[in-house]
Amino acid sequence: MEKTLTISIAAYNVQDTIERALDSLLDWRINDDIEIIVVDDGGQDESLSIAKRYAEEYPGIVIPIHKENGGYGSTINASLEKSTGKYFKQLDGDDWFLTENFVEFVEVLKKTEADCVISEVAEYHAGTGEQKENEVHKKISEGIHSFAKINFESVLTMHGTAIKTKILQDHNIRIIEKCFYSDTELVVLPMPYLETFYMFKKAVYVYFIGAEGQSMSLGGIEKHYPDHEKVYWELVEVYNMIPEENTNKRNIILMRLAKEAVFHIEFLCCLPISSTHKKELVEFGNRLKKDYPDVYEATRKRRRMVRILFDTKFLAYHLVARKTRAKYKNR
Known part of the structure; x- marks a missing residue:
């Protein structure tokens, strides 16, 4: 059965945060509409064991995968191979979604046929404990639009974009493996094939800033x-x-x-x-x-x-x- 949304979670040594990520996605109102592919990228901690425990509690919803380490891009590629969702979205294992907004977001995905759905993004700053919902698409109204007719004033991000899985699969979109900073490719590589988008005016993704060892540190x-x-x-x-x-x-x-x-x-x-x-x-x-x-x-x-x-x-x-x-x- 096709799901409405596939969420790919890159889970490399995130045993301390993976439960927070999973709990933010699981809600009785939308569980039947989503699949969560947790890709343990050759980690050495308990991330995979935690994912398997969730899979037992949520069969057919949480799907753990263990593979040899191949970097961030390989987790996206592995998830795309198994994805049955109408749309595809990623989540890092140390980030999370705003659950109430996410429930609304999934309802939009069920109804729209836009090539991608764009949402706002929130940031959580570890140093201050402050969480801020950004509003970078203020001038674009809620609803479906054409890329050819809208002049974006803000950069599109993979944190704020869900893309039709069929487009990604049909055009063999693959992210560079064993390479840092490749997450940007997920939203840029499909751009030649995207004609329409739906603007969702709330933040769904919460990006955790300030973890030691992050690629931007x-x-x-x-x-x-x-x-x-x-x-x-x-x-x-x-x-x-x-x-x-x-x-x-x-x-x-x-x-x-x-x-x-x-x-x-x-x-x-x-x-x-x-x-x-x-x-x-x-x-x-x-x-x-x-x-x-x-x-x-x-x-x-x-x-x-x-x-x-x-x-x-x-x-x-x-x-x-x-x-x-x-x-x-x-x-």
Whole structure:
């Protein structure tokens, strides 16, 4: 029986948080409409055992999978192979959904035939205990819209998007495996095949910020920043696939590319100051300027520190790098 929604949970050593994630999804009003595929990505803790216990209590709803470690992208790929949901959405094992809003969200999925459903996203900051529901799509009304007719002013995120499973499967959308920062691909790679979206005006996903060892922490960046560049050029290739006359859809990806380029420049600037890291920074900026001038200009406009670097031909590297590294250390 086809479900309304498949939720893929990446569960790598998340024994302390996986129950919170699962409990936020399970509600008697929608249990028959969802399947939760919990992918234990070769973890060493009790995450799989916890998932199996939930599977016994919720048969056919919670589906545990154990596999060798292949990174975040492999958990998405494994879930897509087994997905029977009309729509597909991901959840990290240390994040959760807002249950009441999620129940409403599933009801929308049951009725709409949009290619994807976009929602707001909430953030929980571990340091302060503050939870904030963001409103980044204020100007777009609730309901179904065409990507060709709506000019997005905010970046689309995988945390805030559910996509028709058939589109992902029919076009063989696969995320890079054994690679960090690949989550962005889930919302960018299908973009050439998405024509319509439904705007759901409430937050569903809660993104947990501040966990030590996360890929956006200073330690994570120092270990994995080359992965970010690898993913980045994959996203650029998708941008090149969109016809120039489809300006709104190109703009959606352009905003994402500019945001990710700023991230990558920040990553390179928060690394220990060295001639090697400066060279990597210069090569990245020059490649953007030479091969993708529109992305270069959008990136330049997005952040003051990027303009300073670009406009000084990277002579300001040492100054910007010191400030950037200090900012990431104090997060």
